[in-house]
Amino acid sequence: MITKIETVAVIGAGYMGGGIAQSLAAAGMKVVLADVSPEATRAALTRLLREAGEFEAQGLFAAGSAAAIEANLSIADSIEEAVRTVDFVEEVVPEVLAIKHEVFKRICAAARPDAIIGTNTSTLPVHTLAPAVTNPERFLTVHFSNPAPFIPGVELVCGTATDRALIPVVKDMLKRAGRNSAEVADTPGFVLNRLQYVLLKEANSIVEEGIASPKDVDVIVRSTFGFRLPFFGPFAIADMAGLDVYANCFKTFEDAYGDRMATPELLKGLVAEGKFGAKTGEGFTGKHAPEKLAKLVAYRNNAYARMAQLLEELGPSPLVEDD
Incomplete structure (x- = not known):
């Protein structure tokens, strides 16, 4: 079995596949790209090399990345030619079964x-x-996010037949490309899109009910709980806020919205055991010593202050500028 991935074929050279190819080539892997036709593949290569130079000039890629991508990224005239000798094949074609x-x-x-x-x-x-x-x-899901050159998280999903020994090999490839990976179960939407689509669904309901406009919903998301998400996931955020507080708030939601917003059983169990998160030293994220919690609070405060400074430095997005 392959123990280290050195050569890769990416099948599908659109913005998603092209970004994956750039990322792996920049990390030193030899990458072959193929699309629906030789003409489409050649056009994609031209675009990807141009973008790599632009990204490096803008400081978005590390120095030397454009040269590494040019040296390591090649194209093939067909799927068959692209995959013939490589260690790993990543399929990135339209989401049609x-x-x-x-x-x-x-x-x-x-x-x-x-x-x-x-x-x-x-x-x-x-x-x-x-x-x-x-x-x-030998098959599994390796789900990058768009835009692939800049989003670090990757979902890994095994099937019932997948050899578990593949996981460390794929994780090693992703780590060399500067990616974080998490393994999740084989269900529709996995974790990323299940959470993302639930948020969008609830946001639509809020607008449809006349509670807030799309613009104001976006302001609230990006400047409140969304502001925390680059640093902490929902379980860590809840632990820091207090699980007893969350349990009390869920009572309000359950009264207003019924079972779909009922208190989760996992949360109920922790609160019943007196595990309220950071305030008691134990919660969703496990048990933590007081000194670790002090470091966590210091990190959180520094992270949020630095995020505010970065946003001030970057200025508003074009969507906000249009208001």
Whole structure:
């Protein structure tokens, strides 16, 4: 079995696939890119090399990244040519099951039998895609986020047949590319989009009910709880606020909205045990010594102050400027 990924094929050269190819090539891996036609692939390569130079000039890529991408990124005239000798194949074609199945069949017919095959699907479960993959033990979801050159998180999803030994190999590849990875279960939407779409759904309900405008909802999200999210996830944020506080607030939501906003059982259990988060030293994120909690508070305060400074330095987004 492959123990280290050195060569990669990215199938699909749009903005998502192209960004993944840039990221892996910048990290020193040899990457071959293929799209729907040789002409489309060549056009994508021209764009990606131009963008890499622009990003480096703007300080968005580290010095030397454009040269590394140019040295490590090549193209192939077909899917078959691209995948023939590589260690890892990342499929990044449209989110249509029939298209993905067709592409996987072509990949499997030409790739090495031990090549690891990943899909960048954002919502389709592994079990709906694996039937099109020969030797499905080498198949898993490796889900980057858009824009791929700049978003560090990647979801990893195994199917029932996936060999667990693949996980550290793929994680090592991602780590070398400066990416954070998290393994989640094989369900529709995984974690990222399940959370993201729930937020969008509730935001739409708020607008439809006349509670706030889309503009004002966006202001609240980005300047309140969204302001915290680059540093902490929802469980850490709740621990710092106090789980007893959250439990009391959920009572208000449950009274107003019914079961869909009822107090989660996990939260109820922690509160019943007297585990209120940072104030008691134990909560969603485990048990923490007082000195660690003091460091956490200091980090939080510094992080939020620095974020405010960065936003002031960057200035408002064009959407805000239009107001």
